[in-house]
Amino acid sequence: MKYGLLVAGLGLMLGVTSCLDGGDNSTTVSYYEIVKKDALTGTYTSQMGYKVAPLNPQDLEDLPWASDYIQLYYSYDYGQDMSGGEIDANVYGYSLIREGQWLPQSPAEGDANAPISDVVLDSDNKPYDFFYKQDDIFLPIELFVRKEVDTNDLEQREAEMAQHEFALYYDADKDFSENGMTLYLRHKMLNVEEDDEFTQLSGGWWHFNIIDAMARYQEKYSKRPDKITISFEQNTKDVSYADNLVLEGKAELDYQKIVEFNEALSGSKGISKLLRGKR
Structure with missing residues (x-):
């Protein structure tokens, strides 16, 4: 089983369909990465330094967290104002991580x-x-x-x-x-x-x-x-x-x-x- 297939098997996809890549003329793109949870703010910090602020935080509530880290699948509009170091994103899937x-x-x-x-x-x-x-x-x-x-x-x-x-x-x-x-x-x-x-x-x-x-x-x-x-x-x-x-x-x-x-x-x-x- 290759990595991509394993990721697909581990990731729980959420019922968010409007967040996917909008095509060649869209400024909306999809991405996945491992991020670190900030319990105080409800955001997730990328290793690149910016924070991901889910527009659908309810979908990540009450998860059986076993680590401060999680792999998020999300989409965002890169035309938005990012000057504050934070992006608004639709989370459409995740993979839990254990320690x-x-x-x-x-x-x-x-x-x-x-x-x-x-x-x-x-x-x-x-x-x-x-x-x-x-x-x-x-x-x-x-x-x-x-x-x-x-x-x-x-x-x-x-x-x-x-x-x-x-x-x-x-x-x-x-x-x-x-x-x-x-x-x-x-x-x-x-x-x-x-x-x-x-x-x-x-x-x-x-x-x-x-x-x-x-x-x-x-x-x-x-x-x-x-x-x-x-x-x-x-x-x-x-x-x-x-x-x-x-x-x-x-x-x-x-x-x-x-x-x-x-x-x-x-x-x-x-x-x-x-x-x-x-x-």
Whole structure:
């Protein structure tokens, strides 16, 4: 499953139809990105610095929030006044994000109890789709869930995802090199009953703050890494550790593009220019 298909499967589309791209002669465009929620103002801050103010905030009320971050699908009119650093937007979909852990050590045998199907960092996508600034990484993870879960039901899906924990491990002495760093992703399933059957393929977003790993890397090499490799236990058939099914999966990000993207943002002249350049 490619990243675009996974995103389509994770995103809950709202009943807003007037917000879509208005065509070649319209100033209305559609976009999706990971943003950070501001609980006080009800707005969402982009990593580009501007705030997204939903015109339909009621559609985002009472969500089962598990993180301060969310991926929003929205449209906006780039002919509007953006001088205040805020845009009015119609939100027509979202993907919820869960929080992962990090540990500054190599993973041990008891740190996981199930492999995963994939980490979908499709090379056709821009690396900053998976980052918020430079120290917060977001991983779209394919995994098997209990067969009875209705993944189209938000409450059931989020209850199931709460039973899956993820952590990133690293040993700075072993896993860092001049060219990049390797982070080891491990998966734990919680409250597993003997008769549970994990036969349904699904997925979700997990957020990891890797500021400590970045600090250690910069201590060693006086720069940020060129690339980040995510290593994980992969089984595309089920959740077992059968020897002939489990492989070491790897997903790689060109982190230098993240650095360049943030440098470009710091030198940008105004929100209007940024927004006109969005896809």
